[in-house]
Amino acid sequence: MTSKPIGVAVLGLGNVGSEVVRILTENAADFEARIGAPLEIRGIAVRRIDGDRGVPAELLTDDPAELVGRDDVDIVVEVLGGIDIPRKLVLSALENGKSVITANKALLAEYTGELADAAEKSRADLYFEAAVAGAIPVVRPLMQSLAGDRVNKVAGIVNGTTNFILSAMDETGADYAETLAEAGRLGYAEADPTADVEGYDAASKAAILASIAFHTRVTAGDVYREGISKITADDLETAKSLDCTIKLLAICERITTPKGKERISARVYPALVPLDHPLASVNGAFNAVVVEAEAAGRLMFYGQGAGGAPTASAVLGDLVMAARNKFYGGRGPLESKYAKLKVAPMGDILTRYYVSMQVADKPGVLATVAAEFSKRDVSISTVRQHGAGDGARLVVVTHLAADSALSDTVASLEQLDVVVHVASVLRLEGTTV
């Protein structure tokens, strides 16, 4: 006795879409056994129907809206990329009670609210495990496994391209431009790498993680963002001398303001991370996410953050769960935004700075520089002086202070006569001092 099949529309046949279709086809019997009913692919939407795409030609369509609207489509898998087109398609699916699985972080980081509202109305599922950290289960653990806990912090390496570049710079000593070019040759960086290297991709993921972790609607625009394009070989060299490496981190944190208000912070920037911190050894295209929750303590999730098959694994896990809900009734949790916490501006966040500057080689420089820090109540942790003459350099690492005080200090250092040039400013994360 076979149950009525559940119809699936796949939108997009790139790296991820191809793997989704391949695995669904090859393991069809497993999917049926796990769901209770067979899955049937009703169609695959592509931009242009041409050549052999490695899937049955009769499944291909260049009219995704028609496909999504078909009566025999119960679940839509959106792996298109872009925002405007998928937004319309996903919305139309949800409004018609069709569950949606999407890997589209940019879409979610802008429009989760709108999409979740539509899903809520029609009692459909909206799942997006693949949108953050590829194959690594992070979204479901945060939304479900930790649903009875209070998450205080989520910090992760969630962009494979930048982690590949920073790991390679750390290993080879090469500079940024050269390493980016190499990453492009190896397929780790796109032709236009802006979204990755400037931190936009990580910021979208930070918005999604913060929304889930803190039961608050956070969009990409709420996330403070700096990319890695200004990181130099020198920075990595200095990081090593401080027993650190440099990682692009996405950090979501629950904070209490000096006045005792509860706020959240969502931010992305390259930071010095001590070598003994679990995130320091996450290299290459791997991703990892550390979660700190009140009862659970510190958890870490590690794995492949991108790539066709790993991302397809996350999509298909969601697909099985959505299909089970179609079959058995019920649905997964949607957006939870009851906490309505405010996002604190970056200036209010307590951080530690590492400042490397080229200075005049004469007595009194250290005193002058130190005065600028103390003026703003920024306490210095370590100072190192390197070189002499034109190459004289001062490296200052601070204790925790308000980011605004730190950035004001840096601005004023640049005005000092004794400071020739502030070469590099990075935050230091993963320490507790």
Place this chain on the structure above:
Amino acid sequence: MTSKPIGVAVLGLGNVGSEVVRILTENAADFEARIGAPLEIRGIAVRRIDGDRGVPAELLTDDPAELVGRDDVDIVVEVLGGIDIPRKLVLSALENGKSVITANKALLAEYTGELADAAEKSRADLYFEAAVAGAIPVVRPLMQSLAGDRVNKVAGIVNGTTNFILSAMDETGADYAETLAEAGRLGYAEADPTADVEGYDAASKAAILASIAFHTRVTAGDVYREGISKITADDLETAKSLDCTIKLLAICERITTPKGKERISARVYPALVPLDHPLASVNGAFNAVVVEAEAAGRLMFYGQGAGGAPTASAVLGDLVMAARNKFYGGRGPLESKYAKLKVAPMGDILTRYYVSMQVADKPGVLATVAAEFSKRDVSISTVRQHGAGDGARLVVVTHLAADSALSDTVASLEQLDVVVHVASVLRLEGTTV
């Protein structure tokens, strides 16, 4: 407008039960917001009602069966320990359509089938995230996030007591008995540590993990098991010299027999693990689980594997999901056993051995010993000779071979005249050769 409360019975008020009640009480508003309806504790079953237990006295009862049977109890949280009593209570709850959250690995490793059948009939939920690796989300990721993938291996450190002992032995060089006593003093080992140190606890968890990972009913009796009580300070010393450490591993693996049959293996034993393997650096009472899936690749989950608050976090995540299902309809996945794979006997599993033996200090010993290995087609990876005279020692590390061939070889080595004594035999895991 407040929705009708969902009634919860808590069975047990030990470390975990107390934390469950505390968090439910302190964060009641969060639970209500996340579920859609308030949770109300209808009663807490304890063995004896005496003294101040830190909870409202009117909630206490020493009649768990009566509590479970109450009409206003919708969900039962079982954190009692033991097997027979919780089995009856959980079964009666499930038969009456009440969802159950349990942290009871021993119960599940024997009776998941019976319990899942009862839950299936009455359409109740049976959740047990806390039964494996405490706060670390492993059960839900395996059952749900990886539901569209094919898991090939799950290997983990899932017992905090033994990991604490082995880490301490590695660090201090102390012997087993001394370290066990210290673990007892620090609260990391129970008065009767048998279940932990002899691997029974880890074997229960391996049975649960293998069942989920391979969609096959696996019980504790199917799991090959060795404990850590024979590990010596010498073993840890030798491990170091091989750039390894020793960990008690629970390993669940999909294997193919020489005749091409698909089988699974579930086993628990202390093994040498190379220092650069991710599990080698999991120290103290921490747990970690590595999952290898076909599409997702290698994932790792890390965190606190025991303790009141971490275990309560896992219980409460399950509780929120079960309560949401009560509120919205639908239910989580139950036992999946469609694959019905057979469990291969330990002798058929390919492993690598490390054998340390005291030998006679005379020429030809190595040749005689090596002949015993080659007789059974076991290929040797490295041989080291240490000491001389009465202290002459030979350490052999093999390549992969059938475990039966390896154990037969060891048995025959013990009969050799040139071998005074086989001091230690351990398997080597986490290598691919």
